Amino acid sequence: MSKDFDKYKAVVIGGSAGSFALVLKVLSNLDKQFSIPIIICMHRLKHVRSGLVESLRMKSKLPIIEPADKQKIEAGNVYLAPSNYHMFVEFDGTISLSIEELNNQSRPSIDYTLSSASVAFRDRCIGIILTGANKDGAKGLKDIADKKGFTIVQDPLTAEVDTMPKSALRLMTPDLILSPDGIIDFLNKLV
Amino acid sequence: MVDEKTGVVFSRYGLSFFRRRLSFVLDKLLVKKKQQFVELLDDPQFVDRFCYNMSVPVAELFRDPAYWRLMKKIIPQRYSDKINVWFPDISSGEELYGLLIILSQLGLLDKAAINVQHSSQAGLDAIASGIVTPKMDEINRSNFERTQMTGSFDDYFAKSDFDCKINADLMRNVTFEKKWFLNDVSETKYDLIFFRNNSLLFGKELQDDVFAFLHTRLNANGLLSIGIKDSLPASAKTLYALLNADEQVYMKN
Numbered sequence: 001m002s003k004d005f006d007k008y009k010a011v012v013i014g015g016s017a018g019s020f021a022l023v024l025k026v027l028s029n030l031d032k033q034f035s036i037p038i039i040i041c042m043h044r045l046k047h048v049r050s051g052l053v054e055s056l057r058m059k060s061k062l063p064i065i066e067p068a069d070k071q072k073i074e075a076g077n078v079y080l081a082p083s084n085y086h087m088f089v090e091f092d093g094t095i096s097l098s099i100e101e102l103n104n105q106s107r108p109s110i111d112y113t114l115s116s117a118s119v120a121f122r123d124r125c126i127g128i129i130l131t132g133a134n135k136d137g138a139k140g141l142k143d144i145a146d147k148k149g150f151t152i153v154q155d156p157l158t159a160e161v162d163t164m165p166k167s168a169l170r171l172m173t174p175d176l177i178l179s180p181d182g183i184i185d186f187l188n189k190l191v
Numbered sequence: 192m193v194d195e196k197t198g199v200v201f202s203r204y205g206l207s208f209f210r211r212r213l214s215f216v217l218d219k220l221l222v223k224k225k226q227q228f229v230e231l232l233d234d235p236q237f238v239d240r241f242c243y244n245m246s247v248p249v250a251e252l253f254r255d256p257a258y259w260r261l262m263k264k265i266i267p268q269r270y271s272d273k274i275n276v277w278f279p280d281i282s283s284g285e286e287l288y289g290l291l292i293i294l295s296q297l298g299l300l301d302k303a304a305i306n307v308q309h310s311s312q313a314g315l316d317a318i319a320s321g322i323v324t325p326k327m328d329e330i331n332r333s334n335f336e337r338t339q340m341t342g343s344f345d346d347y348f349a350k351s352d353f354d355c356k357i358n359a360d361l362m363r364n365v366t367f368e369k370k371w372f373l374n375d376v377s378e379t380k381y382d383l384i385f386f387r388n389n390s391l392l393f394g395k396e397l398q399d400d401v402f403a404f405l406h407t408r409l410n411a412n413g414l415l416s417i418g419i420k421d422s423l424p425a426s427a428k429t430l431y432a433l434l435n436a437d438e439q440v441y442m443k444n
Binding site for chain 2: 047049067097
């Protein structure tokens with residue numbers, strides 16, 4: 001699996017309703033040697049700036065960063081989209097932020113983060129869609145698949161709210177459909 | 192060509208932002224083909240609407256309430272006489288309206304001279320109208336409460352079935368100028384410059400130039416506010432002293 005580890009430049013994860021507990025579980029069970037940058041776009045309360053990052057930091061074995069605009073993406077870090085900002089991945093390996101219009105009634109929009117990662121990393125990107133209550137992220141995951149990246153959808157049967165994974169499955173066929181434990185196993189095998 | 196026709200150096204904006212926004216704006220303005228766009232750039236009315244939409248006219252009143260709570264404390268501590276304020280590249284009125292309400296509550300409204308610039312007349316007209324979108328009513332009211340303002344939201348806004356409008360009297364000391372800020376060659380200096388979330392649109396090299404330029408337009412000890420997730424470029428670190436890290440308020444060095 002070390003060859004795969006070298007191949008991928010980022011793991012990009014999107015989730016909404018119910019995804020916080022799942023992201024917390026993934027981050028707390030990842031091998032601490034996991035060095036592929038993880039970029040997470042979660043729908044979150046618009047006007048609550050603190051709390052989420054701090055909660056993730058308490059359990060995560062990897063550093064959690066809520067990036068500023070133009071911040072460089074570095075190995076071994078987890079980047080979480082800030083509240084009320086869209087988050088994009090740029091060609092030069094940095095993150096850019098924006099306060100543009102809502103997309104899918106959301107800011108941050110998962111589609112925006114995943115689609116930009118598909119353009120920046122092409123086939124060297126792993127995209128994962130988790131539980132959630134709207135369709136945001138489905139198009140972004142398809143964009144990753146269209147660029148030959150690796151795609152995973154949480155098994156809707158294991159999702160607290162299955163709208164988001166089902167929306168992705170209606171739009172594309174992922175490489176894997178996995179339970180939360182399956183997602184953790186998959187990622188740890190990349191180390 | 193776009194730079195030349197609009198007077199705005201879009202070529203130095205962030206590339207992915209520019210591509211994304213251009214696609215969004217052309218779609219909104221019903222421009223289907225490149226040649227059509229090229230021809231429309233000779234139409235001043237189209238150019239004006241183009242610049243307005245490119246500026247991302249999206250905002251909410253008292254976005255980041257903690258920032259506004261801080262300004263409510265800082266402004267009266269630092270200014271009791273005349274205050275010169277500049278919104279060099281404002282995209283919609285909410286930032287201005289928030290400041291006007293605070294100045295009004297502090298009894299400083301008539302001590303303030305506020306200059307607002309926008310690259311388009313449509314943008315200036317929208318800001319001068321004082322209208323905030325009714326769709327944002329719930330968020331605006333919630334932010335008003337979170338900013339811990341005295342009085343009620345309705346003391347400052349008149350709501351009809353169609354819109355919600357700030358009391359026009361609050362804008363009595365505001366001047367409006369149609370100009371892209373980097374083309375402003377005047378030497379007016381300001382005590383407060385509001386530039387929150389504006390630099391997100393720019394490429395790194397343009398950011399360097401913009402923060403150096405804004406430094407030249409601040410009075411001694413003048414304050415620059417940038418968005419809580421904006422990055423002050425390394426080239427500007429010696430130009431400004433950090434006054435508040437969480438809310439990204441800087442003072443001229």
